[in-house]
Amino acid sequence: MTLQAHDIGLRVRRRSLLDGIDLTLAPAEILGLIGPNGSGKSTLLRLLAGLVRPDSGQVTLDGRRLDQMPRRQIARRIALVAQNAETADRITVRDAVRLGRTPWLDALRPWSDADEAHVARALARVDLAHLGDRDWSTLSGGERQRAHIARALAQNPQILLLDEPTNHLDIRHQLEVLDLVADLGLSTVIALHDLNQAMRCDRLAVLQHGVLTAIGPPEEVLRADILARVFGVQATVLIDSHDGSRLMRFQPIG
């Protein structure tokens, strides 16, 4: 299943938010989306999820235009974990994950044991099975993020879109979430802030002012000239003597 953006653009009140973006998500690939604040990462994810229709160009799923597919059909294939999705409702973790089955249910196809099995599997996959009956409000930030991912998994999607899933988490939970995403084996687009974390992706796409300025393997994209131009930082590459992996240190350009 391939998700493609063909020369898409979006304008709001005459301001261009995204312009001329071409992108293909390969099967089972993890594509990292990086760029400074306000560069259009969240907007691009919403367009890829079919929540917002582009003003120009189109997003296709296996060659079919997203804006011509019923929303329910999209939701069976693409799951989005947005930022700041919160609730004040008294709701259990399992009930929250059950919401992921919404696109598969209707009046003629009510809740079944198969749906319950999907929910159980999704909870187990993110290691939250033991917290299923807990109240949502009692979860920590990391647990909530994992529960959101479980809800997305319950949709049984082939494509997962994640908007800065490590935001506001402590470092251990950040790593847990990233490990989890890496292990899922789904085609994934993940917006990230931390460039060192971004290096774990298969490919990286760099957004600046709504324009895709670079796309490719991390070591090609995270070059000194691109980092200087897009993020305004000077990067020094360090090698971790522990396992030989590359790390970057950043300093603002004077």
Add this chain to the structure above:
Amino acid sequence: MTGPILAALLALTAASAVGAQPTEYPLTLDNCGHQLIFPARPDNVVSIGQTTTEILYALDQADRMAGNSLWFNAVLPELQDQDAGVERISDNTPSFESVVNKRPGFVPTMFEWMIGAQGAVGTREQFADLGITAYVMPTDCHGKDNLVGSDGTRIAPFDIQTLWDSIGQMAIIMDAQDRGSALIADLQAREAAVVERAGAMNIPDASAAVWFSSAEMELDPYMAGGMGVPAWMLERLGLRNVVTSDEEWPTVGWETVARADPSVLVIARMDRRRFPADDVDEKLRFLRSDPVTSQMTAVKKDRIVILDAEAMHASIRLIDGLEALADAMNGLSR
């Protein structure tokens, strides 16, 4: 039974009429707990309310009036000539400025909700600040709290003496005490006569209810409360009001009215057409078609009395209303 007492009362009033003196100014008098001072006989009187207007006409004071307002029915036929010479400022509530613009020496009103703490026209203080003396008829302030309930709430039953006081005070203020005494004496004599006539009918344990109007045809109706002017009329003629609320015009459910099943139903006729039920024909249609009210004794036996709304105010028409009610009762007893 009340005959001798009334006769005595009448004699008293007649005596005072004979001894009526010209008013001496400056005049000081108490009005609803407020002390009023009139340095001289007032000019440019502006009346707020049909009742005060018609009292002034009956006292022959039209030439001293600069305006009238707040009308419910057409002016009494015998007062039409006087009315022709006075400007009608407003059919309804006049604005404060339209009143004070006439430079009035005296502003009487029939309702405290026109001039009072929550006066629709203004407060007494607002008028006093401009050196204008406002006056509220004692009928609307004695034994009545006008800050409770939509038309005020009676603390004590309506007392006809407050009407005589109102006429008497307005006569003193206008230096028309002879005419005032004669007017009061005439009304009292007619009251005594009609009460005697009703007593002679000797209707045992008769009850009544008075329907003024309803906001919507089928909504709970506005009925005359247990202590207001209509209640006084009923009591005077020996009828028991089935509504006991202290409010002047409370809303009472048809369920309550129908189960009390009054022997007589009084319905108000008015020129006002704000609600469908203001029309007396609509009232009759409802009474005869509604599944419950059509079963009431008064409706089945057609003991429905139609009375002018203005005759239910404490006004010079009150005795007209009393007479009309007694006439209708006369028909009932036959």
Add this chain to the structure above:
Amino acid sequence: MTADVGVHAARRLRAPPWLWVPLLIVAAPLLGAAMGETPIPLSTVWQALANQILGAGYALDPIDQGIIWSYRLPRALVAGACGAGLAISGLVLQTLLRNALADPYLLGISAGASTGAVLVVIAGLGGGLVPMSAGALLGALAAFGLVVGLARLSGGGTSARGAAQIVLAGIAGSQLFNALTSFIIARSANAEQARGIMFWLLGNLSGVRWEDVGLALTAVVIAVGTAFWHVRALDAFTFGTQSAASLGVPVGRVQAALVLATAAATAVMVSITGAIGFVGLVVPHAARFLVGSRHARLVPVTALIGMVFLIVADVVARILVPGQTLPIGVVTALIGAPAFAVILVRARCAP
């Protein structure tokens, strides 16, 4: 394993409440028929109903018979329909707007419906061809559009920070439409206090007759039915509008259908009874407290509690002051305002 426990627990919980549905739907209106302004013995009430429904032929005072069958029963049925309709409207608005304080009264929708109704009835808009409830519906939709638009313009909308904005916009909208209603009535008023305004601002069930029952029941069945049809979509709004959309809910269409159905219910209720406050605000919270946040249970329970609440409130309104009936809005406000305070405090304590 844990999943199984959850399912069984859910089933155990679900079975008994369904028995309450037919029981309450029958029992609550009977209570309304049995209690009123004047005391009528229960046996008489029963005989009157038996006469009408079963043709029993008990000899009864026709006035008692008429009061129970023609006044009290339709009044109780409309009160129940009105309570259920307003409560469902409140629930749907709270869910769609992600706002615990949303309700047709607070958001000015009832006020807008009153204005629409008064425009038709008193100002004569439509020349007698437009039914009052149609005017009320237009007023309700206009008010809803105005309030949501104003909230969006002031940086609100359905986001978290929009919560205060929409309530503020609702207050502004209510004030505006109540003022318009007062203005329309006062403009056509005569030399009397404009007491008719009280009816439109506070609600009154005393004028209800059988002719109103069909309209009220239709409106409530449509509103509850629409909400029930969309229970999964409503659940999907738990984490916001965008989350609902990403779960495959056609957000625009669902919002339009639900807003239209609930605005229509509100409008019909207002055109029959005037604006009644606090039902739509308080009842959904009571229902959530009892059965949690899933709409499959929340929708029927909210409708049931709303129905019982308004029937009981109407009984209280009729018997609280002997010989006189209070406007029902006074009773619902007396109960609702403290409950509202509890909701506010709880909302603050919530994480």
